[in-house]
Amino acid sequence: MSIPYEDPTLVGSYDVVGSFPKSFGYGVDEADMEEGFSSEEKPRILLMGLRRSGKSSIQKVVFHKMSPNETLFLESTNKIYKDDISSTSFVNFQIWDFPGQVDFFDPTFDSEMIFKGTGALIFVIDAQDDYVEALGRLHLTVSRAYKVNPDINFEVFIHKVDGLSDDHKIATQRDIHQRANDDLADASLEKLHLSFYLTSIYDHSIFEAFSKVVQKLIPQLPTLENLLNIFISHSGIEKAFLFDVVSKIYIATDSSPVDMQSYELCCDMIDVVIDVSCIYGLLQDGSGCAYDKESLAIIKLNNTTVLYLKEVTKFLALVCILREESFERKGLIEYNFHCFRKAIHEVFEVGVSSPRCGRSSRRSLNYARLNGSVV
Numbered sequence: 001m002s003i004p005y006e007d008p009t010l011v012g013s014y015d016v017v018g019s020f021p022k023s024f025g026y027g028v029d030e031a032d033m034e035e036g037f038s039s040e041e042k043p044r045i046l047l048m049g050l051r052r053s054g055k056s057s058i059q060k061v062v063f064h065k066m067s068p069n070e071t072l073f074l075e076s077t078n079k080i081y082k083d084d085i086s087s088t089s090f091v092n093f094q095i096w097d098f099p100g101q102v103d104f105f106d107p108t109f110d111s112e113m114i115f116k117g118t119g120a121l122i123f124v125i126d127a128q129d130d131y132v133e134a135l136g137r138l139h140l141t142v143s144r145a146y147k148v149n150p151d152i153n154f155e156v157f158i159h160k161v162d163g164l165s166d167d168h169k170i171a172t173q174r175d176i177h178q179r180a181n182d183d184l185a186d187a188s189l190e191k192l193h194l195s196f197y198l199t200s201i202y203d204h205s206i207f208e209a210f211s212k213v214v215q216k217l218i219p220q221l222p223t224l225e226n227l228l229n230i231f232i233s234h235s236g237i238e239k240a241f242l243f244d245v246v247s248k249i250y251i252a253t254d255s256s257p258v259d260m261q262s263y264e265l266c267c268d269m270i271d272v273v274i275d276v277s278c279i280y281g282l283l284q285d286g287s288g289c290a291y292d293k294e295s296l297a298i299i300k301l302n303n304t305t306v307l308y309l310k311e312v313t314k315f316l317a318l319v320c321i322l323r324e325e326s327f328e329r330k331g332l333i334e335y336n337f338h339c340f341r342k343a344i345h346e347v348f349e350v351g352v353s354s355p356r357c358g359r360s361s362r363r364s365l366n367y368a369r370l371n372g373s374v375v
């Protein structure tokens with residue numbers, strides 16, 4: 001079976017349901033910054049798994065704002081769908097969505113080309129279905145990819161868990177974890193590490209899981225975490241996330257544990273801000289930008305909690321949760337934010353001026369170009 005490729009610019013686009021209009025973007029000049037980078041060179045995230053496991057739905061919900069219910073009408077993918085999201089998102093990758101029936105033994109399947117430039121391989125398992133066949137396919141896929149490129153991060157999404165009880169979720173995760181690792185041990189592939197996530201497109205779990213996958217691919221992550229730690233400890237803030245605004249993936253947070261509720265609250269805040277901005281912030285002819293340098297929002301909740309959102313770069317927003325009493329020192333928070341923002345810009349500028357030219361430094365350079373130099 002030959003696997004044709006599909007250029008996303010040529011296929012039908014999906015209407016946007018939910019908070020962001022599809023046209024929501026951040027301006028125009030990414031093309032200039034991309035010079036010298038062919039799309040082939042961009043690091044990839046691969047989405048693989050059996051038919052109907054939910055791959056296309058994940059991609060559409062996370063990166064194209066499709067509403068979960070609309071995924072019911074998605075047709076089966078029969079080509080590799082390459083989605084370049086770098087022009088609208090901090091996540092400067094290509095997402096490659098594979099058809100479920102991909103045949104690794106087909107001579108036209110060029111595993112060297114596909115796996116060489118891959119940063120992460122996400123294997124999606126439908127938890128509502130019998131997963132024995134999926135486990136076999138997982139083993140085949142990861143062992144094949146590992147042989148070509150042992151640096152790939154292997155991520156397993158135990159997907160559609162919205163249909164399972166909490167106990168069932170845990171039991172399924174344990175069982176899949178055990179069997180997948182047993183298969184690897186039998187093949188003497190103990191060094192191949194699999195990470196497991198329970199996901200569903202019907203809640204925030206898919207965004208959280210994708211956040212973790214993407215974070216592993218961001219070379220500046222420790223620096224970003226450090227900056228967030230310094231910022232919150234000097235500002236009386238409880239939790240801070242650095243969000244990619246379009247996808248609502250958080251690319252970094254401070255080192256205190258993430259609880260799902262805080263994350264959801266911050267995601268909802270982004271939706272509210274962009275919704276209000278789209279409705280009341282654009283000009284009458286629809287021109288203008290829903291998210292720009294001026295973007296700032298403060299929401300006081302009825303439980304003495306304050307949510308604070310502010311633009312950091314054209315792709316990134318800082319969203320914080322703090323107590324009302326800490327917010328009395330608003331001037332201090334603003335000053336610290338100013339220093340934080342400056343430091344973030346410097347982090348990415350260092351990437352730009354770095355003389356290194358290996359593949360990984362080119363990746364950071366790519367981030368830097370998109371996130372530092374144009375804000």
Ligand SMILES: Nc1nc2c(ncn2[C@@H]2O[C@H](COP(=O)(O)OP(=O)(O)OP(=O)(O)O)[C@@H](O)[C@H]2O)c(=O)[nH]1
Pocket residue numbers: 049050051052053054055056057058068070071072073074075076077078098099100101159160161162163199200201202
């Ligand atoms: N309950 C539930 N259904 C889901 C979830 N994600 C996807 N689905 C449904 O699963 C079905 C298959 O989804 P697709 O995204 O087309 O699956 P795919 O893996 O891309 O399928 P192929 O293109 O055939 O490989 C659709 O009806 C989706 O609505 C989920 O998290 N929960």
